[in-house]
Amino acid sequence: MASQIHFLDIKGKSLLSRDYRGDIDTSAIEKFPLLLLELENTSNSTGSATDDSNYRPFIHHQGVNYVFINHNNLYICALTLKNENIMSIIIFLSKLVEVLTQYFKHLEEESIRDNFVIIYELLDEMMDFGLAQTTDTKILKEYITQDYYKLIRNTPSRVVQPPNAVTNSVSWRKEGIFYKKNEAFLDVIESINMLINANGQVLNSEILGEVKIKSHLSGMPDLRLGLNDKGIFNTNEETGGSTNAKGIEMEDIKFHQCVRLSKFENERIITFIPPDGEFTLMSYRLSSTQFLMKPLIAVNCKTKVHKHSRIEILCSVKASIKKKSTANNVEIVIPIPDDADTPKFVPEYGTVKWIPEKSCIIWKLKTFPGGKSYHMKAELGLPAVDNDDNYILKKPIKVNFSIPYFTTSGIQVRYLRINEPKLQYQSYPWVRYITQSGEDYTIRTK
Template identity: 80%
Template sequence: MASQIHFLDIKGKSLLSRDYKGDIPSGTIDKFPLLLLENEDNDEANYKPFIYSQGINYIYIAHNNLYLCALTRKNENVMAIIIFLSKLIEVLTQYFKSLEEESIRDNFVIIYELLDEMMDYGCPQTTDTKILKQYITQDYYKLIRSSSSRQIQPPNAVTNAVSWRNDGITYKKNEAFLDVIESINMLINANGQVLNSEILGAIKIKSHLSGMPDLRLGLNDKNIFNINSNSDVDAAPANSKGIEMEDIKFHQCVRLSKFENERIITFIPPDGEFTLMSYRLSSTQFLVKPLILVNCKTKIHKHSRIEILCSVKAQIKKKSTANNVEVVIPIPEDADTPKFTPEYGTVKWYPERSEVVWKLKTFPGGKQFHMKAELGLPAVNDPEELLSKKPIKVNFNIPYFTTSGIQVRYLRINEPKLQYQSYPWVRYITQSGEDYTVRTK
């Protein structure tokens, strides 16, 4: 794996380094900025996360004006190193809230400790933040209060086969909460037609279970998965029935061999909250219809006043309800003196963002509401320029509903030693993604 790990600023200057093998000269990283510049100039269309030069592989990722770069001499698995660097960013972000140049300079001691625990002689080891925080802590005063004979020892999970969970966890009430959360991104034109859409889904679990429980999760359709000859998760064949998922990712606790052979998800969960599985569905896999449909028309009266007529309709089943619906409408930067007449909900003007936000706390399925807004225009501007603003953004969440139709058939919990009674809970949420937008023209 990696021989060296380097943290560099945006100019390529080294901030912190760790040499694991000693087989690469320490000054080799100084060539990285020039190599990066040459790589960008020569191949702008095809981005590659590695550079090969004079027998050295430079494998890197960018984050918050930083570069994390791994050096190796051998022909290593590039994606394995990329995944480790990504996990390293995740761990450091959970320790320091934000990974940037300043946090690296302020916490270089603990970063060195983490680098030594997360990688041994260039090979990844413990990468679970919850386990690392048990013996690598930022509260150093606790060590001073300890007696000199006592030393903090790494938890047994570090050397166990199950490295993401400790032994001896106990709860008075054993419960597991499972959430199926689907975020839908959609681009809708002014006529209400969907131009592009996708679903980003995740199955999240909060585990409050004692001992070493073994869980088995059953979904409503086995055909949602297809396993190819290389044991990778891929979309199901076009002629198969059911949901066809793409870009499926599992938590490390999932037994992949069991899943590959029987398409059953079995695992020993980490304690607390974690994402068991994530997936993506393209627009061809589900009914393409806006869940929240917005129709907005703008009129400009003699360059002195702008009038916005907006209607919003919940195109979901009558028994369903959308919560915390927000329709974010862009307006001219110089608009002032707003007057709002909503049929339902509240409307607020945000002049610093040049937006009007219409909020509907609860929105029953099948209902439609209207809103009228009037704003003054002190400056004389081109009407076409005023109307060619950024699209309307819509935010919402719908409980007890999934767009894809995925359902949990069962969540079985078995602890062979303790044999306790457990309570699994399942809920479904569909929410707007970061890019649920409606064009106004």
């Protein structure tokens, strides 16, 4: 998979290296900064520097493949001679960054210099002779810890062995887990990204969904999950007939490593032995081409400019959700001019706060029942302003919210069966649905 792993600073200077196979000259990494500069210059000359479709995370030079990712002004680079799968190496480097971040909280040049020993130990456990091994942080933390290498030394009479999970087929879960009360909590969380124009029309939208599980189960439980997704379930497993429920076609489905992919590919069934604790079982995406969406929280803002004195903002917000649903912690972030001062607010409901360092006002509504609408009036003084109605709201309005017991896509958990063949205990899962605003739920103002 990889012959060498290198950590380099932003200038290409090597900070830490690990040679697994010895088939590549150790000086080969010294050519990487020049090759990277040449790649960037080539991209700039062709006008594709900002085009993501032309981005490639590898360089081939004199028979050596340089595969790299960038993180916090660091380059993590893998060298290989063979014609390897580039994406598998990229995924391993990303997992390496994730593991180191879990250990040091922030992976940067200083944290690498301060933790040479533990990084070398992690590199040796995560990869053997250039082949990826254990990449689960929970398993690695069981026998590789910072305190261990500071306080304890191995002796012939005391040799710390890796847990069985490392050599077990179920590497993400250790044996001997026991709980007095066996429970499993499942959350279906959908984040909505939406771009809305000033007239309230949706220009673009997507749903990013995650199925998260918090497992407090003893032994080695085997779980089976059923969803009303026609891309996965074409038949009703309870009766053997076809399902009448309206299916949802998911895109970009990504599973946790515990899911049996062969079972899913052959029988379209999600079965797995879960890790202990919290983890993301699967993630998916639903594009706007599959459904017509209306803004769940619709906002309309109008401005009235009084020349050389003040600006008035008239804002209305409506919850376009079912009356039995309630949106919680709604925030409407309205941009204002940098030099605005002396604000006055008259909200019909909720509270309004002026954030001068971010040049915005935030209207907060703790609970927002479906079908309701509220109004807010704000008045801000300005030292000098032209009589331009578009002056104040040049930036889009951002909306944050959370709606429990509701999913926009209509996805539902049909069942979650739990079976532990040895202990034979009974456990009843808890299922919760949450719809929330994504990172890009915005409303244009012009």
